[in-house]
Amino acid sequence: MTDNIIEKLYNSGNLTDSEFKLLIETDDKDDVKLLTKYADETRQKYYGKKVFLRGLIEISSYCKNNCLYCGIRRSNKNAERYRLSREEIMSCCENGYELGFRTFVMQGGEDSYFTDDFMCDIIHEVKEKFPDCAVTLSLGERSYESYRRLKEAGADRYLLRHETASDSLYRKLHPQEMSLKNRKKCLFNLRELGYQVGAGFMVGVPFQTTENIIEDLRFLQELKPHMIGIGPFIPHHDTPFADEKGGTLETTLRLLGILRLMFPKVLLPSTTALGTISPVGRELGLKTGCNVVMPNLSPVSVRKKYELYDNKICTGEESAECRVCLENRIKSAGYEISSERGDAL
Ligand code: 5AD
Numbered sequence: 287m288t289d290n291i292i293e294k295l296y297n298s299g300n301l302t303d304s305e306f307k308l309l310i311e312t313d314d315k316d317d318v319k320l321l322t323k324y325a326d327e328t329r330q331k332y333y334g335k336k337v338f339l340r341g342l343i344e345i346s347s348y349c350k351n352n353c354l355y356c357g358i359r360r361s362n363k364n365a366e367r368y369r370l371s372r373e374e375i376m377s378c379c380e381n382g383y384e385l386g387f388r389t390f391v392m393q394g395g396e397d398s399y400f401t402d403d404f405m406c407d408i409i410h411e412v413k414e415k416f417p418d419c420a421v422t423l424s425l426g427e428r429s430y431e432s433y434r435r436l437k438e439a440g441a442d443r444y445l446l447r448h449e450t451a452s453d454s455l456y457r458k459l460h461p462q463e464m465s466l467k468n469r470k471k472c473l474f475n476l477r478e479l480g481y482q483v484g485a486g487f488m489v490g491v492p493f494q495t496t497e498n499i500i501e502d503l504r505f506l507q508e509l510k511p512h513m514i515g516i517g518p519f520i521p522h523h524d525t526p527f528a529d530e531k532g533g534t535l536e537t538t539l540r541l542l543g544i545l546r547l548m549f550p551k552v553l554l555p556s557t558t559a560l561g562t563i564s565p566v567g568r569e570l571g572l573k574t575g576c577n578v579v580m581p582n583l584s585p586v587s588v589r590k591k592y593e594l595y596d597n598k599i600c601t602g603e604e605s606a607e608c609r610v611c612l613e614n615r616i617k618s619a620g621y622e623i624s625s626e627r628g629d630a631l
């Protein structure tokens with residue numbers, strides 16, 4: 287039914303809003319098959335069978351923000367808070383380097399403890415010890431000056447999901463003091479400063495409509511990020527959205543396929559959230575255009591505390607196990623791990 291729409295997306299990388307709507311909402315099995323096939327073909331055309339690894343280090347579960355969907359929001363009094371010391375972060379990197387990682391992602395809540403001085407020192411040290419590695423930060427909204435200093439210290443990339451490009455939906459997911467305008471501004475600042483930038487959104491978050499998702503796609507066309515991180519929304523029991531439905535595997539995969547055809551060269555992670563809603567979620571992601579996975583490198587003792595949503599996987603194992611587990615999953619899906627830094631084409 288929508289096969290000519292899929293052909294059009296494959297050939298031109300773009301659709302009209304009404305065509306996007308049809309494709310996002312179709313439940314025709316043949317359409318889904320064709321989209322998956324083209325997404326995989328497109329990914330293989332540019333990246334072959336390579337899958338890039340990013341070692342994720344969750345440096346702090348403190349957060350000053352109060353996003354309604356997130357398990358580490360400041361009002362969650364049941365959340366256990368921790369911060370990694372500089373030594374602990376360095377030892378995660380050493381461990382990761384041994385395991386073959388050439389990108390370290392330092393992610394955390396918006397925690398004022400991690401000042402620019404503190405982060406710059408860590409970035410310098412990582413870059414000095416591991417000059418062949420990329421440093422990615424994912425520390426939320428900061429000032430232009432802060433992003434500038436971190437870049438100068440050696441940070442290469444920054445992940446900041448826009449979460450939703452719709453003003454009205456943004457309002458329903460965040461408290462008054464946060465603004466979509468500032469978030470978008472941060473993303474454009476990061477790009478201007480020369481970071482490789484990752485944006486993205488959640489699929490199936492409460493109140494989200496197909497029209498909202500199309501707004502996300504349009505925003506991504508404007509921003510042109512190097513990486514796009516999407517995953518299903520998964521309710522967390524200690525948040526206002528505890529009783530809401532989560533995003534589905536089908537819709538997330540659908541959007542991954544669409545994103546691969548819209549942005550043939552983008553870095554597209556098969557996310558932990560996708561692996562959480564289905565035991566084969568990440569493998570299916572890889573078969574639908576994804577070419578990045580982000581194994582958990584955080585110390586085992588803190589993993590359960592960085593609980594953005596319920597039942598998050600990879601909170602028990604040692605980092606070596608995540609590395610091996612993912613290697614097996616990548617192979618079983620028919621792809622191969624790349625030991626390169628994995629910069630965007
Ligand atoms: N379900 C799925 N993803 C979530 N995130 C935050 N809370 C949830 C949730 N409940 C995502 C956000 C954030 C990223 C680090 O995790 O998109 O940017």
Ligand code: FES
Pocket residue numbers: 581582599600603607608609611612
């Ligand atoms: Fe962490 Fe499989 S990736 S256990």
